[in-house]
Amino acid sequence: MQSETKSKVDQLTSPAGHPVTVLRFEGDIASTSKDAVLGTYQGLPKETAKLILLDFTKVDYINSSGIALVIQLLMEAANSSQKIYAFGLSPHFTKVFTMVGITKYAGLFPSQAEAIAAL
Amino acid sequence: MTAFKTTSVEVRLPSRMGFEKVAMSTAASVAKLMGFREDRIEDLKTAVAEACINAIEHGNRLNEKLSVGVVLSAGADSLEVKVIDDGKGMKNKQAKPDIDRKMHGEEDPRGMGMFLIQALVDEAEWVAGANGKSSYVRLVIRLDKEADPDAEA
Numbered sequence: 001m002q003s004e005t006k007s008k009v010d011q012l013t014s015p016a017g018h019p020v021t022v023l024r025f026e027g028d029i030a031s032t033s034k035d036a037v038l039g040t041y042q043g044l045p046k047e048t049a050k051l052i053l054l055d056f057t058k059v060d061y062i063n064s065s066g067i068a069l070v071i072q073l074l075m076e077a078a079n080s081s082q083k084i085y086a087f088g089l090s091p092h093f094t095k096v097f098t099m100v101g102i103t104k105y106a107g108l109f110p111s112q113a114e115a116i117a118a119l
Numbered sequence: 120m121t122a123f124k125t126t127s128v129e130v131r132l133p134s135r136m137g138f139e140k141v142a143m144s145t146a147a148s149v150a151k152l153m154g155f156r157e158d159r160i161e162d163l164k165t166a167v168a169e170a171c172i173n174a175i176e177h178g179n180r181l182n183e184k185l186s187v188g189v190v191l192s193a194g195a196d197s198l199e200v201k202v203i204d205d206g207k208g209m210k211n212k213q214a215k216p217d218i219d220r221k222m223h224g225e226e227d228p229r230g231m232g233m234f235l236i237q238a239l240v241d242e243a244e245w246v247a248g249a250n251g252k253s254s255y256v257r258l259v260i261r262l263d264k265e266a267d268p269d270a271e272a
Contacts, residue, residue: 061140063232064169064232075228090161091161096235099238100216
């Protein structure tokens with residue numbers, strides 16, 4: 001019943017010349033999304049993927065289990081000295097991420113262009 | 120002034136993850152018909168989804184022989200949603216999630232559903248059913264007419 005979460009990885013370079021890894025999600029982010037969220041993140045090379053952007057543009061449903069997966073990703077990233085940013089969240093999920101404190105550990109941007117320009 | 124008659128809509132969900140979205144969509148449709156603003160409808164959707172997930176996972180323990188009842192009662196200026204399961208009921212309050220404790224592994228990354236429900240609706244109460252059955256969570260979201268630019272003065 002839950003729509004499958006798809007994920008894909010893109011490599012970009014910021015205007016400042018930093019390599020940026022973008023994890024793009026599509027579908028629901030819920031308890032069934034562990035492989036798509038954590039699995040995809042864990043497949044990134046920790047030595048080189050130091051700036052990671054999470055793209056939620058094509059995600060329209062995130063529940064508390066999905067938020068917990070994002071927090072687990074942030075925990076692992078903090079332990080690997082990686083910086084996480086996110087963009088493309090709806091105003092509602094921007095509010096929810098702020099309420100639960102995720103913004104303390106992941107900068108949120110409205111769009112990819114604004115995120116990349118800041119890195 | 121004409122008396123407003125409460126209108127009820129009922130949905131019965133199987134205790135299977137993902138079906139919370141059926142209740143979520145139904146609640147959003149009713150709220151839209153009542154004239155709720157889009158941001159309040161989004162708040163309601165998340166609160167209803169989390170209440171149903173709790174009912175499916177903790178109340179009915181994913182037992183697909185049990186169903187989750189969702190009763191939406193539209194009043195003149197508020198929408199009440201009851202989510203009913205066959206569990207023993209949940210505690211009435213959940214502390215605000217502590218992101219620092221979660222990030223340091225001192226608190227489960229999960230366990231935010233009740234907090235989100237309380238934060239996103241105007242009223243939320245958890246009621247334990249008699250004989251350990253038919254427990255429910257009752258949510259209320261009120262029409263905020265002052266914030267509606269089209270509302271009559």
